[in-house]
Amino acid sequence: MLSGIFxxxxxxxRTGRAGKTGIAVTFLTKExxxxxxxxxxxxxxxxxxxxxxxxxxxxxxxxxxxxVPQKRRKDETLFVN
Numbered sequence: 001m002l003s004g005i006f007x008x009x010x011x012x013x014r015t016g017r018a019g020k021t022g023i024a025v026t027f028l029t030k031e032x033x034x035x036x037x038x039x040x041x042x043x044x045x046x047x048x049x050x051x052x053x054x055x056x057x058x059x060x061x062x063x064x065x066x067x068v069p070q071k072r073r074k075d076e077t078l079f080v081n
Contacts, residue, residue, distance in 0.1 A: 005038040028055070036061035 028036070040061040043051040055061050 005035055005042065009042055033060040034065045037064050 028039075036055060036058055037060065040051055040055050043049045043055070
């Protein structure tokens with residue numbers, strides 16, 4: 001039995017087997033919030049998938065479960081190359 005993010009990706013992957021095309025739909029609930037971050041990452045890495053805005057912007061999809069997100073101070077300037 002598959003669990004976690006592998007259960008979602010396995011189920012969704014079955015849609016495109018044997019040259020078939022289609023749209024895969026998966027439903028998430030509050031109980032799945034521990035998977036939001038990983039699912040968002042998998043979808044974002046796919047060349048053919050689009051991440052729904054609801055998942056993209058969901059607070060639980062912004063960081064890995066168990067990690068402590070770093071808050072920026074308001075007076076801090078972030079420089080990116």
